[in-house]
Amino acid sequence: MMALRPILVSKYNPPYSSQTLITCHGKPRIQYFKEMPQKTLVQSNINRRIGIIAAMASLLLIKEENTAYGLDLRMVAPEQTLEEAENGVQNHVKALLQVKDLIESKSWREAQKESRKSSSLLKQDIYTIIQGKPGSERPQLRKLYSNLFNNVTKLDYAARDEDASSVWQCYENIVLALNDILSKL
Numbered sequence: 001m002m003a004l005r006p007i008l009v010s011k012y013n014p015p016y017s018s019q020t021l022i023t024c025h026g027k028p029r030i031q032y033f034k035e036m037p038q039k040t041l042v043q044s045n046i047n048r049r050i051g052i053i054a055a056m057a058s059l060l061l062i063k064e065e066n067t068a069y070g071l072d073l074r075m076v077a078p079e080q081t082l083e084e085a086e087n088g089v090q091n092h093v094k095a096l097l098q099v100k101d102l103i104e105s106k107s108w109r110e111a112q113k114e115s116r117k118s119s120s121l122l123k124q125d126i127y128t129i130i131q132g133k134p135g136s137e138r139p140q141l142r143k144l145y146s147n148l149f150n151n152v153t154k155l156d157y158a159a160r161d162e163d164a165s166s167v168w169q170c171y172e173n174i175v176l177a178l179n180d181i182l183s184k185l
Contacts, residue, residue: 080124080125080128082128082129082132085124085125085126085128085129085132086125086129086185088121088125089122089125089126089129089182089185092118092119092121092122092125093122093178093182095114095117095118095121095122096115096118096119096122096152096174096178097175097178098114098118099111099114099115099118099155099171100171102114103159103164103167103168103171106162106164108159108160108162108167109159111155111159111167112156112159112160115152115155115156115159116156119149119152123149126145126148126181126185127145129185130142130145137184140184141181141184141185144177144180144181144184145181147173147177147180148174148177148178148181151170151173151174151177152170152174154166154170154173155167155170155171155174158170
């Protein structure tokens with residue numbers, strides 16, 4: 001005669017349910033067991049709640065980390081004012097143009113890192129300024145904005161491929177685009 005074989009605990013047969021499925025001779029039967037003691041149940045719920053609260057608190061308290069030279073998808077810094085953006089544009093333009101030294105020394109990785117860093121900050125500043133302009137001026141400024149940052153992206157790809165002629169062409173396009181957009185801002 002076959003011994004009783006309990007089926008493993010699963011989502012359909014939790015370990016502390018009042019019904020447990022037992023198979024005997026290939027025929028399933030339901031056998032009732034005592035419920036888990038109430039004190040243990042309350043204690044496990046409290047522990048579970050404490051764990052969830054601790055996890056949520058740690059997620060909320062984690063400070064924003066700087067991305068390692070990745071693309072920053074924020075367009076407008078929420079706490080940035082129009083005046084702060086206008087003051088920051090010149091510094092970020094200078095930082096973007098200083099990539100020229102890295103290109104001359106053929107430091108491709110460093111040129112990529114610096115162009116990404118300075119262009120993301122410049123992108124936020126210019127976008128904030130464009131948003132502060134009247135609606136009739138925005139389409140032209142957005143076109144110049146798009147042209148500038150498309151060239152920055154092309155420069156990044158050319159530096160990745162270590163294509164010196166393309167890098168220089170993109171850099172020249174960036175300088176022209178910066179002159180255009182700064183004259184309109």
